[in-house]
Amino acid sequence: MTRHIVLLGDSIFDNALYVPGGPSVIEHIRRLLPESDRATLIALDGATVSSVFRQLERIPDDATHLVLSAGGNDALWMAGNIFSQETVDIRSSLQRIAELLTEFTTEYRRLVRDLRELRLPLVTCTVYDTVPGLDSSETAGLCVFNDTITRTAFELGTTLIDLRTICNETTDYSSVSPIEPSASGGGKIARAILNALSDTHDFCRVVG
Template sequence: MAHAILLGDSIFDNRGYVPEGHEVAMQLRSHLGDAHEVTLGARDGSVLADMPAQFREVASLRDASTNQAPTHLVISCGGNDVLGLVGAMQSPVASVLEAAEMLAAWQADFRRGYRAMLQQADACGLRLVCADAGDYSAVSPIEPSSDGGRKIAASIAELLLADETDVVRTVVFGAKALRPGPAG
């Protein structure tokens, strides 16, 4: 039995952006069937600084009767951190150099926060799934639409249902640039 925990932001906690029953967690449950469990730990509006609390919640999900921990962590976070900078990016600056220095500082802060989050994660699902305009909600262009949620849920279900029951490993799916590496 797979037990997936969805952590992060409104990519998974998208109930405010789609019709009832079309949330990513609900669609994932329909892909997996009754033999598997899905727990929504993600919260709309979360930023990287909120992730330690979400990881602490994961620790409380160990099944007391079987001492079984969740089998998969799926994480989508960081977008709200970037959105928080939109207003700051419109601030007046005295020079191009000042703007470049501000961008460099924001990038360094984001990198530190994201790396800290990755260090807390056992597994992370960061791969391009929603590549079409129709994959995003008309209510909010950064949230998945019903179609986008279906794609996300199908991708997670495919990962969870893969026949690798005897393999224990940590895998990070995503762009090479997003993986932790030497500080720079």
């Protein structure tokens, strides 16, 4: 069967700006695909979960497989709202995180449900957490987002690519912006996607 793979989400996929002179994620995928297959990039740099809903309108009619990476920019927004506040009350901080996470969880689950209604194989991705310069509190904060992404994958039956285990070296991140994948990191992501979309793949398991 001829495949048409569609990438949705944020700059994890839309990373051409951050790999000058090197292949982006979509370019890696196109180079690795057989000539009969296609790949389309709908993901947009800077997208949050709420803005990805608009990308669904652009999914081609002949799409056969969908891949979603979203949540990183939501986590960045939360970090700006949480870590900029001074507090000595751990309970209050956790309560604030829980409030923000509730909104993210609701939107993310609705997004994945909408994608599942298209009845196409769907792959979702965690948010990577070995970004150069990320401190331990920020890494801990990412855990709550990845918990939502992981739970949603298992509950709604998507294949999960764990980018935390794939982009685990400094060279996987762009020198232009350390929160974006480099050319080599993008190559890892592309190979993980194609592995997840292989004909023999069980579309309800983790790729890592």
